[in-house]
Amino acid sequence: GQQVMQIPQYQHVQEGEDFTTYCNSSTTLSNIQWYKQRPGGHPVFLIQLVKSGEVKKQKRLTFQFGEAKKNSSLHITATQTTDVGTYFCAGPRQAGTALIFGKGTTLSVSS
């Protein structure tokens, strides 16, 4: 069945280091979304990518959508303690309007 995979599952960095999480889909996606969930919180939408090869930036966060629209990445430059949380990628399910989520990458940052 349809799958969305993320690596790594966990990442610990020192404050100021960069961080990247990768997302791979078993199917071509019309769009991909990224969410952040702070510890004890709920997922919050970060961004949506639609076009093949698209790159979007939000301050220190850079999001990419692969040329084949089957993979994506999130890169954080110079991490801060406020970046702590779990980052999920999600794409449309093959039927209906729900999203299928990856298992997430949990980022911890030490100062």
Next chain:
Amino acid sequence: DGGITQSPKYLFRKEGQNVTLSCEQNLNHDAMYWYRQDPGQGLRLIYYSQIVNDFQKGDIAEGYSVSREKKESFPLTVTSAQKNPTAFYLCASRGRGANTGELFFGEGSRLTVL
């Protein structure tokens, strides 16, 4: 303020008891969703509804039931048939016709079965 309200935030129940989790939204969204979150498992879809009086099973619907009698409300019942109900339950909604556009999540309900 517009948003999604889930209640209760925490719930403890004994084995064999049915429990109902509430989800209400005032965003005027047509589509609503229930996801279950377990540590290291991401979000797994339980049920979703694209319009009032209609709902569809997701990937892990066994042991759960839902209703969608009003646009604003999408309650989830965790029945005694659900073998491992202890989890964090998240309700979400999305606007009309959306195969694009963000999901808005409630703050979640954490269910512990003793």
